[in-house]
Amino acid sequence: MTDDKEIFSSSAAVYNLLYQDRDTSGEAHWIGEELRRHGVPETGRILELGTGTGRHARLLADQGFAVTGVEPSSDMLEKALEHPRVTYLQGDGQTIRLDTPFDAVISLFHVVSYQTSLAAAHAFFATASAHLEAGGVFAFDVWYSPAVHALKPEERIVSREDAALQVTRHARPTENVADSLVDVHFSYEVTDKSRGVTEEFSEVHSMRHFSSTEIALLSEAHGLEITDSQEFMSGAKPSRDTWGVWFVARKV
Numbered sequence: 433m434t435d436d437k438e439i440f441s442s443s444a445a446v447y448n449l450l451y452q453d454r455d456t457s458g459e460a461h462w463i464g465e466e467l468r469r470h471g472v473p474e475t476g477r478i479l480e481l482g483t484g485t486g487r488h489a490r491l492l493a494d495q496g497f498a499v500t501g502v503e504p505s506s507d508m509l510e511k512a513l514e515h516p517r518v519t520y521l522q523g524d525g526q527t528i529r530l531d532t533p534f535d536a537v538i539s540l541f542h543v544v545s546y547q548t549s550l551a552a553a554h555a556f557f558a559t560a561s562a563h564l565e566a567g568g569v570f571a572f573d574v575w576y577s578p579a580v581h582a583l584k585p586e587e588r589i590v591s592r593e594d595a596a597l598q599v600t601r602h603a604r605p606t607e608n609v610a611d612s613l614v615d616v617h618f619s620y621e622v623t624d625k626s627r628g629v630t631e632e633f634s635e636v637h638s639m640r641h642f643s644s645t646e647i648a649l650l651s652e653a654h655g656l657e658i659t660d661s662q663e664f665m666s667g668a669k670p671s672r673d674t675w676g677v678w679f680v681a682r683k684v
């Protein structure tokens with residue numbers, strides 16, 4: 433595991449708070465429908481690479497799936513909520529090999545875009561393919577190159593709070609066009625309300641964006657065939673306006 437897999441070590445403590453307003457249950461419902469539409473059985477076995485804090489894993493398990501969530505960051509796993517049909521494993525999606533096949537492999541919220549080099553992306557697709565039998569699917573969302581070029585990454589500030597913490601996160605992106613990368617420089621201010629103490633830290637997340645052709649080539653190289661691509665959640669056709677595109681690749 434390389435150091436960049438530990439990029440969430442400082443921010444893991446505030447990850448769930450930062451995304452508390454996201455419609456995670458709506459997302460999990462949509463993802464479940466998509467998986468069933470692509471032939472994954474109602475109680476199918478799902479391998480989630482980059483499960484993070486298990487935001488979607490336990491909601492997919494509520495729908496009947498049996499989920500194995502793989503995550504390199506121990507800090508993220510510490511925040512993961514237990515569920516009887518979810519097994520969490522610490523591991524790297526580029527290298528992990530489990531003995532059992534799965535009905536689907538999924539990677540949600542741009543985990544594939546965290547695989548920044550071509551070698552890393554190939555290793556990640558090899559893992560997905562290694563855990564599928566013919567007909568099984570690898571489903572994931574990525575940053576989409578046409579939209580990143582057209583819309584351009586923007587500076588953003590997000591603030592959230594709960595009873596214990598107040599967090600502000602400032603994101604400043606810089607582009608490395610030649611390598612299809614956006615380095616997002618995050619700075620955090622986290623205030624522990626009861627102690628009145630504010631901690632500051634920063635992280636850089638390098639994000640790789642992909643074109644449909646690159647995803648098709650990566651898939652093909654690992655015995656997978658793209659059967660679907662659409663904007664995540666909306667179902668719109670991928671375009672210059674669709675930052676996050678959802679792909680489904682079937683094992684041939």
Ligand SMILES: C[S@@+](CC[C@H](N)C(=O)[O-])C[C@H]1O[C@@H](n2cnc3c(N)ncnc32)[C@H](O)[C@@H]1O
Pocket residue numbers: 437440481482483484485486487488502503504505508523524525526539540541542543546547
């Ligand atoms: C934006 S978070 C998404 C987490 C979770 N899927 C969610 O929707 O909240 C990206 C996650 O990908 C994980 N990640 C990055 N590279 C990975 C790899 N090679 N294998 C497995 N997980 C990885 C990070 O540790 C982090 O937890």
